[in-house]
Amino acid sequence: MAKSSPQTAAQRRRRNNLVAYGFMSPWFIGFLCFSAFPIVYMLTMSLTNRKLTGLSKFLGFKNYVNMAASPTFLNSLKVTLYFTLVMMIVTAIWALFMAMLLNRKQRLNGIFQFFYFVPAVIPTVALAFAFRMIMGADAGVFNYLLTILSGKSVNINWLYDVNTVYFAVFFVTLFTYNTGQMMMIFRSGLNDVPTELYEACEIDGASALRKFRSVTLPILSPVILFNMVMGSISALNGSFALLYPLTEGGPNGATNVLSLLIYKEAFLNYKVGYGCALSVVLFLIAAVFASVLFALSKRYVYYEI
Amino acid sequence: MSRKLIALLLSVLMIAAMAVPVAMAEAQPTVSLTVWNEPNEDPAMNMYLQAEKATGVKVNVTVIPETEYSSKLNQMVASKSDADIMIVWECDLKNFVEANGILKLDDYLAKSSIDQKDFIDAVANLSSGLGATYGLPWCAATEILYYNQDMFDAAGIAYPTNDWTYADFQAAAQKLTQKNADGTTKVYGCTLPNLQTWWAGVGAAGDQVYDPSNGQLVIGDGATKFVTDCAQMVKDGVMPQPSSDTADLFSSGMAAMSWQGSWQIGTYGGNLPFNWDIAVLPKDARQYNTLHTGFYTISSTCKNPDAAWKVIEYLMGPDGQAINSKSSGNPSALKAIAAKGDWKVAAATSIENWDAITKSLECGVFGYTCLPAGVTGNAVNLFQSATLGQIAPKDAVSQAMQYAAETIGY
Amino acid sequence: MPGRKNKLSHAMITLLKCLVALIMFFPIIWIVSSSFKSLVEVSQFPPTIFPKSPQLDNYTRILSEGAFYRYLRNTLILILGTGVGTLLSSSLVAYPLARMDFPGKNLFFSVIIGTMLVPGISLIIPQYMMFSKLGWLDTLLPMIVPAWFAYPYNVFLFRQFFRTIPKELDEAAAIDGCGRVRAFFRVLVPLSKPTFATVFVLSSVFWWNELTQPIIFLNRDTWRPLTVAVMSHYRNFGDNPFTITWHTLMAASTLMIIPPMLL
Numbered sequence: 001m002a003k004s005s006p007q008t009a010a011q012r013r014r015r016n017n018l019v020a021y022g023f024m025s026p027w028f029i030g031f032l033c034f035s036a037f038p039i040v041y042m043l044t045m046s047l048t049n050r051k052l053t054g055l056s057k058f059l060g061f062k063n064y065v066n067m068a069a070s071p072t073f074l075n076s077l078k079v080t081l082y083f084t085l086v087m088m089i090v091t092a093i094w095a096l097f098m099a100m101l102l103n104r105k106q107r108l109n110g111i112f113q114f115f116y117f118v119p120a121v122i123p124t125v126a127l128a129f130a131f132r133m134i135m136g137a138d139a140g141v142f143n144y145l146l147t148i149l150s151g152k153s154v155n156i157n158w159l160y161d162v163n164t165v166y167f168a169v170f171f172v173t174l175f176t177y178n179t180g181q182m183m184m185i186f187r188s189g190l191n192d193v194p195t196e197l198y199e200a201c202e203i204d205g206a207s208a209l210r211k212f213r214s215v216t217l218p219i220l221s222p223v224i225l226f227n228m229v230m231g232s233i234s235a236l237n238g239s240f241a242l243l244y245p246l247t248e249g250g251p252n253g254a255t256n257v258l259s260l261l262i263y264k265e266a267f268l269n270y271k272v273g274y275g276c277a278l279s280v281v282l283f284l285i286a287a288v289f290a291s292v293l294f295a296l297s298k299r300y301v302y303y304e305i
Numbered sequence: 306m307s308r309k310l311i312a313l314l315l316s317v318l319m320i321a322a323m324a325v326p327v328a329m330a331e332a333q334p335t336v337s338l339t340v341w342n343e344p345n346e347d348p349a350m351n352m353y354l355q356a357e358k359a360t361g362v363k364v365n366v367t368v369i370p371e372t373e374y375s376s377k378l379n380q381m382v383a384s385k386s387d388a389d390i391m392i393v394w395e396c397d398l399k400n401f402v403e404a405n406g407i408l409k410l411d412d413y414l415a416k417s418s419i420d421q422k423d424f425i426d427a428v429a430n431l432s433s434g435l436g437a438t439y440g441l442p443w444c445a446a447t448e449i450l451y452y453n454q455d456m457f458d459a460a461g462i463a464y465p466t467n468d469w470t471y472a473d474f475q476a477a478a479q480k481l482t483q484k485n486a487d488g489t490t491k492v493y494g495c496t497l498p499n500l501q502t503w504w505a506g507v508g509a510a511g512d513q514v515y516d517p518s519n520g521q522l523v524i525g526d527g528a529t530k531f532v533t534d535c536a537q538m539v540k541d542g543v544m545p546q547p548s549s550d551t552a553d554l555f556s557s558g559m560a561a562m563s564w565q566g567s568w569q570i571g572t573y574g575g576n577l578p579f580n581w582d583i584a585v586l587p588k589d590a591r592q593y594n595t596l597h598t599g600f601y602t603i604s605s606t607c608k609n610p611d612a613a614w615k616v617i618e619y620l621m622g623p624d625g626q627a628i629n630s631k632s633s634g635n636p637s638a639l640k641a642i643a644a645k646g647d648w649k650v651a652a653a654t655s656i657e658n659w660d661a662i663t664k665s666l667e668c669g670v671f672g673y674t675c676l677p678a679g680v681t682g683n684a685v686n687l688f689q690s691a692t693l694g695q696i697a698p699k700d701a702v703s704q705a706m707q708y709a710a711e712t713i714g715y
Numbered sequence: 716m717p718g719r720k721n722k723l724s725h726a727m728i729t730l731l732k733c734l735v736a737l738i739m740f741f742p743i744i745w746i747v748s749s750s751f752k753s754l755v756e757v758s759q760f761p762p763t764i765f766p767k768s769p770q771l772d773n774y775t776r777i778l779s780e781g782a783f784y785r786y787l788r789n790t791l792i793l794i795l796g797t798g799v800g801t802l803l804s805s806s807l808v809a810y811p812l813a814r815m816d817f818p819g820k821n822l823f824f825s826v827i828i829g830t831m832l833v834p835g836i837s838l839i840i841p842q843y844m845m846f847s848k849l850g851w852l853d854t855l856l857p858m859i860v861p862a863w864f865a866y867p868y869n870v871f872l873f874r875q876f877f878r879t880i881p882k883e884l885d886e887a888a889a890i891d892g893c894g895r896v897r898a899f900f901r902v903l904v905p906l907s908k909p910t911f912a913t914v915f916v917l918s919s920v921f922w923w924n925e926l927t928q929p930i931i932f933l934n935r936d937t938w939r940p941l942t943v944a945v946m947s948h949y950r951n952f953g954d955n956p957f958t959i960t961w962h963t964l965m966a967a968s969t970l971m972i973i974p975p976m977l978l
Binding site for chain 3: 016029033045121122133174177236
Binding site: 339367368369370373377380381383384386388 | 840843844847848852930931934935936943
């Protein structure tokens, strides 16, 4: 308004774009320094046999060739896909369940929310150690409780038996920071569902299940998408922080997911170049997961009118 | 007038600026030192503090968490960050030499009072493998057999001697196992070998474990035999299954024997509610255990290697070693100093067979500790799976070898 | 009739809620109870929930040492430094992505999401080399500075939220002569208070518990946050360097997070 001279549409658009870029400038700079440069460096390292001490020799694609021939890697690939898929679904369902329990207007809701979120606050390493003790075969509390409840002496070696380790591990993932995070986000998403829609359903005599399917789920779908994407990323990239202290790769490699393998190869075996090659593969898997989820979203996700 | 004042001020500043570096050079020399456990709280037992007093060189101790110690040190060498004295683990010594991260100590040693010939053989072997001496061991911890004397008395079995054989051990373990009415075990004959002592068993069964000439893992029939034995003992309830809980079965009286590192003596002290003693690990094809230590090294980025050497010389001398032995319970790697016996933990009044430690040192080698942690960890995981019957011992061994071949010589 | 049915389902749901609460709280019970035990009792069999000889010794030893308060201060600095930075930068970056149209908008958004897909651990080594050359190692800078340049996760969150605010408000502000920047601060921010709060809480909790980055980027004790201290200082807290007393500190830190959580 202060500027009395009229601007042309093109000038206004130019100005608009500059303002937009201006707002985004922190990201530009940060991306170049903290993301782009390390990513490029990592890619080049994957073509060498760089060791943790810095010694390095160019290898071309040899790392990738060796990877394909390594039974450890192939097992890891299989385990990663299984683990990611199941963890993503299990934690999302549990988080949604907790968020829905919290969705009612009850006086003590604050306390319940505190109890539900509090495990997320425990550092992952501490959580893993706690559960290692709880799930011990001889001295673990789990078996102790089961023995009391069932009368028979229960000695299940939860974390070392290939048959029970998955159940045990997925149980532990319900207590992680990521699940708590998902719950908080579901909670704020549920708050946004207009109550009139629920009332309209009730007038029509819909059951609770019908309400959930026809009202809650569609309105929640963008949030569900967000959480699924976040869940898959955390399962793929971040799971090693939980799995390393918990199972160290599991009985006979049953929980040796790719992110854990990367940590082991780069930091425990000093094979940084190989670790970077593995990271590239992990990134591709993550990209595939994300693309599939976004593609599915076009069919199932319902944005605001 | 003001111009003159300014000129005066500037010249004063310049002189001061020149004087400062001179002053700093005459200040106390300082070295930084990295280690993975906290120095003792008691000043008399803090060997770094005592080194400062004795040599006049200030020692800045940086504690890096044990879980990240090795990888952190590697990265520091890669980025040429400062750390003048690094206490290096066996597996990293070779890596750092290859990366030119640490200095040769031979010249310093030639002029010092430390008698190189007095080191235990394992040290000499390691140095010859590397081509020169790059690090001096700060102590020598070994692996031994712990046993519950009360249980041996109750079962009427003679105490283990330092010449006990593997067959003796197995027989005793069977007899010492006590079972409940429903067949589950009440008291185990022996605890399962842990991360360290699996290798003691494998080596005792005859495998070389570590080949210093090419840095490879070498296991085969010996490992298969030992793993098969352990698997059988787990099946019979003589040994417990590998488990995730932290219970120490030996100290809580649930197992009659245990194969552990010698440093547990310090933890047990006089706290155990029963009579116990130690012995050399049982002899199979040979007597074998792995030595554990850290090596004092001087980083190649060190700006004052002479000062660093002074500190190391103190720490490896009779005073420094005495303090280390007393506070950690581990004998010195120098035989003359170890003979003084400072390492005997006073609180462990139950022990009479202190010779077990001296004898264990003689047959100890730097074995699996020289291999990357990923390789040895992977192998132990496979051994544990075999004891649970998840894979055959032979397959466990061959998979461990395959993974090692993929990793070493990268 | 509907009243009675509601009461029954209401009661059942409350029961369910309590059950879930108990399950979720269980690891905490375990950690806290361990924190009151002596070292010998922790590895006892059978395990006990209520320690036989409860002792405050673990806590008094930790709290009476000056080092604890230094670690706490470091963690708080870290949380504040990253929290404020991320609120400011992530919201700023999300604004044009949610509200404005400009060439390359979708491309940038895809790249932002793309960076999230890269495994964090593999970037640590190049970042370590970079920070080493900059001389930032041994300080909290490697963790705080990137926070001021927008984390993709928070950008995504803010963008999703900004999209739900009606565009009319923006236009009203434009009519009143607000430039974009003013519109952002005067209009959008006040309306987004809940999102800002959520992001701050999530970020604080994340950095309170973060272990990997501080361990890699810090060497000396001066700037160490609580998490690293637990793994090193408090792990072998005792006369013998091999005893593990981590549970004591874990209990302490968990209890300290309670006040903000009650919000």
